[in-house]
Amino acid sequence: MRNPPIFDGHHDALTRPTADRLAGGRPDGHLDVPRARAAGLAGAIWAIFTDGVATDDLFVPTPDGYAAPLAPALDHGTAAAHATAAAGRLHALERDGHVRIARTVADLDAAAAGGPHAAVLHLEGAEAIDPDLEALEHWHAAGLRSLGLVWSRPNAFGHGVPFRHPSSPDTGPGLTSAGRALVARANHLNILLDVSHLNARGFADVAAISTAPLVASHSGAHAIAPSSRNLTDDQLDVIAASDGLVGIPFIIEFVRADGRLDPTTPLRTVVAHLRHVADRVGVRHVALGSDFDGGEVPDALGDVTGLPGLLDALRHDGFTEDEVRGIAWDNWRRVLGAAWAA
Ligand code: ZN
Numbered sequence: 172m173r174n175p176p177i178f179d180g181h182h183d184a185l186t187r188p189t190a191d192r193l194a195g196g197r198p199d200g201h202l203d204v205p206r207a208r209a210a211g212l213a214g215a216i217w218a219i220f221t222d223g224v225a226t227d228d229l230f231v232p233t234p235d236g237y238a239a240p241l242a243p244a245l246d247h248g249t250a251a252a253h254a255t256a257a258a259g260r261l262h263a264l265e266r267d268g269h270v271r272i273a274r275t276v277a278d279l280d281a282a283a284a285g286g287p288h289a290a291v292l293h294l295e296g297a298e299a300i301d302p303d304l305e306a307l308e309h310w311h312a313a314g315l316r317s318l319g320l321v322w323s324r325p326n327a328f329g330h331g332v333p334f335r336h337p338s339s340p341d342t343g344p345g346l347t348s349a350g351r352a353l354v355a356r357a358n359h360l361n362i363l364l365d366v367s368h369l370n371a372r373g374f375a376d377v378a379a380i381s382t383a384p385l386v387a388s389h390s391g392a393h394a395i396a397p398s399s400r401n402l403t404d405d406q407l408d409v410i411a412a413s414d415g416l417v418g419i420p421f422i423i424e425f426v427r428a429d430g431r432l433d434p435t436t437p438l439r440t441v442v443a444h445l446r447h448v449a450d451r452v453g454v455r456h457v458a459l460g461s462d463f464d465g466g467e468v469p470d471a472l473g474d475v476t477g478l479p480g481l482l483d484a485l486r487h488d489g490f491t492e493d494e495v496r497g498i499a500w501d502n503w504r505r506v507l508g509a510a511w512a513a
Contacts, residue, residue: 175496176213176283177478178503180418180460181293181367181389186220186257187464193260194269201463201474204269204288210475213282213500214273214289216317216388217261218465221245221253221298223324226466229334236336236398236430241343242324250298251306258313261292272314276508283500291507293365293388296322296331302349304356311360316511318357319365319388320350320373323400328353329373336430338399340406345372346380354380363510366390367400367418367460374406383510384415389460391425392417392447398425404451411452416506418460419444421468436469438484445498446488454494458502 182202184190189197196205207215223245230237264270271278273289282289292314300306307315323331328350330343346354354377357364364381365388366374378385387410393401402410402417410417419441424430426440448457461468463475472481485495 174211174479174482175499177211177482177499178279178459179212179215179463179475179478180386180458180503181216181218181420181465182461182463183218183220183295183465184463185217185261186222190257190260194264194267201461201468204264206475207288210478212288212475212478214279214291214503216291216293218293218295218319219254219257219299220295220322220465221250229323230424230432237334237424238336238338239334241331241333242322244325245296245298247298247301247327250296254294254299258292261290262313264290274314274316275511276504279504279507291317293317293319295319296324296326296368297328297353298326300353302327304353307353307356307360311362315362316507317363317365317388319368320346320353320377322368329376330370331368332370332399334424335399336424337397339371340374340393340399340401340403341371342399343370343372345370346376351376351380358382361511363507371403371406378409378413383413384506385410385413386415386418386506386510387460388418389420389462389465390417391419391444395443395447396426396428396430398430400425407448407452407456411456414506414509416456416458416502417448418458418503419448420460420462421472422462422466423469424466425462432467434467434470436471438469438471438481439488441469441472441481442484442488445485449490449494454490454497455502455505458498
């Protein structure tokens with residue numbers, strides 16, 4: 172079966188320790204330029220994430236799953252310095268012809284037609300932006316086309332969800348006044364807003380303010396796996412009503428019903444999230460958001476080169492070829508196009 176082009180809504184390869192070797196191939200990690208090409212990954216949202224906590228401190232096992240306190244806030248200066256350097260890394264990849272930083276839908280279409288991989292520049296958490304939003308203009312000029320207001324910690328704009336299972340995503344207060352201004356300003360600049368990692372009240376605030384389709388780039392279905400990081404059915408309904416989408420992550424602790432880190436987790440556990448969203452709100456509102464290099468994925472996937480196998484698992488589950496194409500590429504293209512042309 173010849174696969175459609177594939178778009179991944181979230182990966183963290185740009186800020187991993189071996190990210191200086193993305194062009195030629197890394198000895199580790201989930202994704203680099205050669206492996207993306209081999210997998211048919213024609214485009215992706217390349218997250219810039221500034222770390223502050225070890226993964227072991229996020230998924231602290233409990234009898235029922237895991238729990239962690241909300242991670243501490245990160246100061247603007249540290250985040251701005253780190254994010255600027257990481258963005259420079261992506262610009263270097265573009266300069267050397269390995270990717271094209273996607274600013275318009277035409278860049279996505281060119282990648283789907285065989286051109287360079289379309290890399291969407293994304294900030295995962297807005298700490299690198301000052302509360303007066305002056306830096307947002309600079310980031311837009313540098314190619315920023317996607318923005319997550321928070322990671323799982325508080326910042327000047329809102330409050331993330333702590334990593335907890337089982338847990339509702341309703342874990343704290345909504346957006347700050349700076350956060351509400353950031354939503355409006357991002358709409359004005361045609362920057363996609365990403366609600367993954369936001370708590371339920373922050374999600375509701377974005378939904379109330381934003382004029383663009385709502386996107387959760389890497390969040391699963393809470394009905395399948397009751398993690399604080401996943402979306403309730405009510406949230407799925409709100410996303411669909413905006414004609415947005417959910418990118419399903421592959422991170423084991425987010426997709427398993429029991430939240431346990433079990434590398435033998437089968438592909439059908441990931442597929443169950445795609446099926447739930449498709450059945451609940453329609454297949455045009457679900458896509459891929461791997462979170463490669465952001466945690467551990469099932470051995471059955473391995474790394475980005477496992478994506479064709481995941482498409483086969485979707486076919487095996489009964490998704491039609493048109494639906495597979497929507498999940499793989501067309502849904503992300505539609506929503507990015509709407510956000511960027513608003
Ligand atoms: Zn994330």
